Amino acid sequence: MCGIVGYLGPQDPKNIIVEGLKKLEYRGYDSAGVAILNDGKTKRVRAEGKLKNLEEKLAGEKFNGHLGIGHTRWATHGAAVERNAHPHQVGEISIVHNGIIENYLEIKQELLSRGADISSDTDSELVAHLINEEIKKTQNLLQAVQTTLSKLIGAFSVVVMWEKSPDELVAFKDGPPLIVGLNADKNEYFVVSDVQAALQHTKDYVYLEDREVVHIQNKDVKYYSALGAPLKKQVVTLDWNPEQIEKMGFKHFMLKEIYEQPRAVAMAIQPHIDTDKHEVNLKNLGFDKPVDEVFKSIERIIFVACGTSFYAGNVAQYLIEQVSGIPVQVDIASEFRYRKPIIPKNTLVITISQSGETADTLAAIRMAKEKGALTLSITNVQRSSIDREAHGHLYMNSGVEVGVASTKAFTSTLALANLLALQIAKARGTLSRAQEQEYVKSLLAIPSQIEVVLAFDKYFSEASKKLQDFKGFLYLGRGVSYPIALEGALKLKELAYMHAEGYAAGEMKHGPLALIDARMAIVVVAPTDELIEKTISNLQEAKARGGKIISIGTDENPSLKSMSEYYLSIPATSWMTSPLLSVVPLQLMAYHLADSLGYDVDQPRNLAKSVTVE
């Protein structure tokens, strides 16, 4: 979702904050703003749209002060208009906020009953009101924040400034990341949602844990628990330990890579999208003909891949068939290469492999070429063997994936599958301009929406504890959520060594229902779409037989929620992009379960990252 930069130090806060926000642009946002202290008064500037709109408004402005906060907002509560942009200012208090306040309605009623003047549609503004009420009573920012924190339920990170106290910055979090950057030599302090925003200024960071508060005042940085107990926190110097730098403060590479998915998805789509026109422009794929000509001439697509990449291919089948009307088949590489597959003329064979070195997939693309197919490879590693073999090339641009269990390469591939579906449909004239714009907007929002999902990690962690008690798992889904069920089950197998199997929800009655009893958990991927009622019917049959249900649903779906032991929520998006969100809770549940069982998450037993033998 949103990006946060807070600054207290000798430099011009405007430049530091805007440059920091630019580093977080990849997350996607639809408005931005800063609040900077100027001669003891808060000067707030906000703008809809891109950062350049904010920069235009700020051009020429000088700030006589050294304290400020900035924010890029991706709309959750309330439309993407300036009135809802951050920072939110109430009286002498300004705040920026990432995440969601769950007891929003309750707090709003309370504030209204006390006569508060609420000017935006956001949940964020309410936090500013609460702190402002407290500061009026106590004139103590730290105390005001601590009292407010005790009233908040949800997933949030907040940075607060008080115009009466120009040398003080307070921040707290419960959910989304918040990191304190320290440059003691220069007497500079940063509070950011991602170290990227401050890396050019300092290498020393303190990672806040949930419900911790940081209080920076007069060159002194103190940390407190939610109840006010002082805490000692470790400073991580990012050039000190190469692994720490690589892990960016995360316990495991895999967790880091799960958290990198907003950026990975943004990087995957960025070269191929015109963000102003909301237009897909897949070009320069390396074919010897223009891309649209290629896509117009093909009559059939076959995806070939292994493991997680195979499931990405399964998602791609649903997307491409429905949007472009071209028949798509998906094959396991080790089966494809030995079953003497039929490749009629005008077939495009698309391989998916993160490493670009998967032996079966490499053999498959060679065989497809021999049989006269046009080939397109989706890889993360440029100039890898499969990449070199293919006629056309698409890149995940995910950055190095270290965890053996693939995460960001999967979501990046799903993003590319969206682009492919749209470009093929455009080339073949089955997609209107309006539809294209709508789908592109959905896709552009995905990085921010993945951040929203990540913000609720504590719920996935909590749900994962419950999973330990089960003897087995069925992961269910329909349509595009079916391959996500397969992928979720694979993650649990790979990481937690627990037997989980993915199933098309409609197939339950044809056998697996016999497995269901109270020791069998059902993990269902059921975002609100046209299939959800069917899926709920399948679940009812399972629940009636004692099965325990853990659901991934959209926002608050009451009928799904009421039948679930755990209900894990993802934001609403188009059916095409929903797999990019629904897989994230499944990755995190598998991660946390494996970690709590003491397994080596980055190197699961028996497995290797790149399978270069058959």
Next chain:
Amino acid sequence: MCGIVGYLGPQDPKNIIVEGLKKLEYRGYDSAGVAILNDGKTKRVRAEGKLKNLEEKLAGEKFNGHLGIGHTRWATHGAAVERNAHPHQVGEISIVHNGIIENYLEIKQELLSRGADISSDTDSELVAHLINEEIKKTQNLLQAVQTTLSKLIGAFSVVVMWEKSPDELVAFKDGPPLIVGLNADKNEYFVVSDVQAALQHTKDYVYLEDREVVHIQNKDVKYYSALGAPLKKQVVTLDWNPEQIEKMGFKHFMLKEIYEQPRAVAMAIQPHIDTDKHEVNLKNLGFDKPVDEVFKSIERIIFVACGTSFYAGNVAQYLIEQVSGIPVQVDIASEFRYRKPIIPKNTLVITISQSGETADTLAAIRMAKEKGALTLSITNVQRSSIDREAHGHLYMNSGVEVGVASTKAFTSTLALANLLALQIAKARGTLSRAQEQEYVKSLLAIPSQIEVVLAFDKYFSEASKKLQDFKGFLYLGRGVSYPIALEGALKLKELAYMHAEGYAAGEMKHGPLALIDARMAIVVVAPTDELIEKTISNLQEAKARGGKIISIGTDENPSLKSMSEYYLSIPATSWMTSPLLSVVPLQLMAYHLADSLGYDVDQPRNLAKSVTVE
């Protein structure tokens, strides 16, 4: 494999035996013979080929006696020539034998060392030698048989007559079925491998258990254990209890239906094969054009089905693509109908449903018709909803399937898939006459070969006991054996409520290998074919990580056997027909495991036979 009829009674043995053998013709056989007592001497008549050859040889022969045995043989040890046909006669002893003597070589060496004159290549003749040696010592048929039985290892059923004793018949079994038919009123006795052979003469039967001996002499029928202890056996009157008649003496319908597979497969193919020319003739399928014209005009096939039928469709994909070169896709009905599938023109959509009433499959065929597809239904129930909906029709002809977990409908469908592949290939000119004959011969041998597999049921039962200790199962296969692995895993889920998952063997490295430890069993379907070395490599990786392996292999494959805890053997056949054999041990293992756990095999919890709702 073979059929057995023994008769002792007042009627002409020749007619009784030949008519009985005709009832067993469906099993497939390649020679036949009788041995009948005629004025105190054994008259033996044998013929290669069909029963009509034997009948021609017997025409006009009169037998002055009322004791005889007859046999239809499907060659296992030794070619299908008269010399190897049954009955085997040595001295005064004649026998017929079903099954396989495993310590054949050892016994042969022993007999040769004592100067025996062995005239056939069969293991069966050796049994006659052993009994003949004993009878010479003791002049006591029962005692001779008991001594011989103690020397035999394998799966066998044997009926013995001694020309010196015209009112005596002895039989024993260890493996293949052997049933005593009693008609006390008429003083008539039958010993048959299937009650079908005697049903028109009597309704009273005694089912021999393994290593039991029956001794019929002078209107007295006695039963003994292998060690000679007298046994009380229950007489089952087949019209007494309707369920008993229906179950034909089997404990469950499912077990009966597993054992009915030789007949079911024979009935499925019989209308469509010219057994003299070894030619496929799929005709009168109901299309408004000749079948070959239809098959020439189609450019693509999509199979749509649920559960077990979906896996049959997966097998069909391998067969049809490789033999006919037409691209084939397979879809789960509940997914197909909701994913707006692309159905290009000249697509044949084939649905598979035993009941013909499966709701999702019915909806799928209707949708396919709306989209202009030509449709073909494979059902067991004529005039069922799906059958009525389809343009063309193929019938399993399996007879009623009562067990909720499908068995004979599956193998019947696999047989039809073979026929479809061959007919499509013929129509499109991709199959030579010689290849067609070879494949048809393989298919015609399948009923007998299934009987060979069934004869080893006790090994599957024994292996199943071992399965109870595991926490989970991976079923692996490549190529046509991959869907069989899926089906085997489904059977275990359905019946034994144990978590088993089918996987393409080549996909193990891409995740599931992490599940492998000593409490995880791997059931591998690996008949000897061009993929077996790849599969063995995959197994080695699993075994190195502590996984326990249960293999379905062809005959004695030493490298596969050496790495397996249990090695379950099926006869050699073509790659196209191998799924019809390899699935049988998986069905039986699941059945025995569920039965020993006390579960209701015919009505597994939570499941229904015909899924007529979504």
